Amino acid sequence: MLIKKPDDIKSSEITPEDTYLNRRKFLAAAGVAAVGIVGSGRLVSALAPARQQEDKPNTWEEITGYNNYYEFGTDKEDPAQNATKFRTKPWTVKVDGLVKKPADYQFEDLIKPHKLEDRVYRFRCVEAWSMVIPWQGIPLAEMIKRFEPLPSAKFVQFTTVMAPDQMPGQRMGILPWPYVEGLRMDEAMHPLTLMVTGLYGKTLQNQNGAPIRLITPWKYGFKGAKAIVRISFLDKQPRNTWQISNSDEYGFYANVNPEVDHPRWTQASERRIGTFRRQRTLMFNGYADQVASMYAGMDLRKNF
Amino acid sequence: MKVGIFLVALVPLGYIAWKFFNNKLGANPIRELEIQTGLWTLRFLAITLSVTPARRLFGWNGVVKYRRMLGLFTFFYACVHLSMWSAVDWFFAWGDMWQEILKHRYIFIGMLTWLILLPLALTSTKGWVRRLGKRWARLHRLIYVAAITGTVHYLWAVKKDTFFPLVYLAVFVFLLGFRVIYARRKPSPARRTQSGATAPA
Numbered sequence: 001m002l003i004k005k006p007d008d009i010k011s012s013e014i015t016p017e018d019t020y021l022n023r024r025k026f027l028a029a030a031g032v033a034a035v036g037i038v039g040s041g042r043l044v045s046a047l048a049p050a051r052q053q054e055d056k057p058n059t060w061e062e063i064t065g066y067n068n069y070y071e072f073g074t075d076k077e078d079p080a081q082n083a084t085k086f087r088t089k090p091w092t093v094k095v096d097g098l099v100k101k102p103a104d105y106q107f108e109d110l111i112k113p114h115k116l117e118d119r120v121y122r123f124r125c126v127e128a129w130s131m132v133i134p135w136q137g138i139p140l141a142e143m144i145k146r147f148e149p150l151p152s153a154k155f156v157q158f159t160t161v162m163a164p165d166q167m168p169g170q171r172m173g174i175l176p177w178p179y180v181e182g183l184r185m186d187e188a189m190h191p192l193t194l195m196v197t198g199l200y201g202k203t204l205q206n207q208n209g210a211p212i213r214l215i216t217p218w219k220y221g222f223k224g225a226k227a228i229v230r231i232s233f234l235d236k237q238p239r240n241t242w243q244i245s246n247s248d249e250y251g252f253y254a255n256v257n258p259e260v261d262h263p264r265w266t267q268a269s270e271r272r273i274g275t276f277r278r279q280r281t282l283m284f285n286g287y288a289d290q291v292a293s294m295y296a297g298m299d300l301r302k303n304f
Numbered sequence: 305m306k307v308g309i310f311l312v313a314l315v316p317l318g319y320i321a322w323k324f325f326n327n328k329l330g331a332n333p334i335r336e337l338e339i340q341t342g343l344w345t346l347r348f349l350a351i352t353l354s355v356t357p358a359r360r361l362f363g364w365n366g367v368v369k370y371r372r373m374l375g376l377f378t379f380f381y382a383c384v385h386l387s388m389w390s391a392v393d394w395f396f397a398w399g400d401m402w403q404e405i406l407k408h409r410y411i412f413i414g415m416l417t418w419l420i421l422l423p424l425a426l427t428s429t430k431g432w433v434r435r436l437g438k439r440w441a442r443l444h445r446l447i448y449v450a451a452i453t454g455t456v457h458y459l460w461a462v463k464k465d466t467f468f469p470l471v472y473l474a475v476f477v478f479l480l481g482f483r484v485i486y487a488r489r490k491p492s493p494a495r496r497t498q499s500g501a502t503a504p505a
């Protein structure tokens with residue numbers, strides 16, 4: 001089941017879910033830092049020019065306990081609490097639009113022909129926190145090949161389930177439901193783009209977007225639509241939900257870019273969950289050598 | 305009694321600290337420290353501003369003598385909140401923090417709020433009340449400005465869930481509105497309270 005890992009973080013670095021060790025390290029670092037603050041009179045910059053922290057995968061508890069999934073509430077702990085009874089079986093994914101083979105797929109049939117891959121990716125939220133997550137899933141490109149998009153298909157749109165009876169957030173107008181996201185065709189076909197069905201080799205939890213969600217590690221996390229029920233191939237760029245909600249602050253591309261701040265807060269640095277010090281954000285979340293060519297010549301300040 | 309209120313006012317800080325050291329602030333504790341200390345600043349501000357309405361509505365004259373302490377606790381929590389940001393979050397990266405203040409309006413208005421509270425805290429003593437006389441009351445009207453700028457700071461900091469910031473805004477508008485209505489209805493010379501401080505009209 002485990003094949004290649006074309007990402008730059010080795011799966012061999014996946015530690016067992018040792019909540020204990022990470023927490024202890026965090027508190028120890030906090031304690032040392034506290035003493036350091038009191039003890040030293042020097043002005044110390046928190047941010048070294050290079051990344052001073054290694055990309056260690058976050059713990060199971062962190063990844064499944066700190067989520068932005070407004071369908072289940074706006075607090076970070078809400079999805080873990082409110083998504084426990086969410087039904088992910090049976091699950092149908094409709095594939096439609098400009099494809100040769102539009103169809104409704106049962107989840108099992110959608111997944112069966114593919115080998116699941118383990119990918120350890122950085123995850124960067126637009127709110128300026130980040131994690132390193134060992135996802136498991138299928139390259140979207142492999143799926144798309146099966147659907148056979150027409151040459152006129154330039155964009156792929158993903159729609160999250162509409163289930164207000166199970167999703168308390170959808171009973172309120174926090175966002176214009178259902179949640180919609182989209183990618184340009186080259187972004188969708190990129191080897192890094194993953195349709196995720198698992199975490200740490202286990203089945204994806206409800207609060208992380210079960211049964212199937214999108215992950216594009218060089219973009220802000222909100223691009224990763226969760227609980228996908230529809231994949232549509234379009235010739236026009238779709239309007240994604242956060243852009244509809246607030247187009248001054250959230251755009252279609254949402255590429256991680258330390259040089260383009262959110263209108264209200266900085267994107268130049270981030271809080272890596274589980275570590276004490278802020279760290280510098282990397283262009284395209286550290287995947288620049290793999291994705292930058294897709295945006296050559298684009299004004300990334302305008303196309304944020 | 306004053307000692308009692310002093311100790312009670314420290315409980316929120318104690319609780320936050322306890323949660324931090326027992327890992328009960330979630331996966332992003334630093335952010336949670338900023339949020340909780342900020343909320344308690346606004347709460348103490350609301351409590352401080354409720355003293356006069358409580359006196360006028362319910363005749364609770366006894367509360368007035370604690371108002372200065374409550375105001376100082378507001379400033380205290382504001383200082384804790386500011387140090388969470390400058391020390392714990394940004395680790396004294398002065399250049400980066402200065403850029404934050406200049407470029408991001410929610411930080412700017414947050415700093416502004418603290419800078420408004422600072423002279424109010426410094427002039428809270430009886431000595432300063434005497435020294436400033438009538439001007440003391442005028443200076444301390446800035447607390448209303450701080451209430452609004454503090455709430456706007458909160459409103460501009462949240463991504464989408466504007467519900468609670470708007471609740472605080474409604475509370476402060478009510479507390480301010482109360483004074484405006486009261487001032488219009490019963491114009492009277494400024495009254496002296498038990499602590500010797502002149503109540504702002």
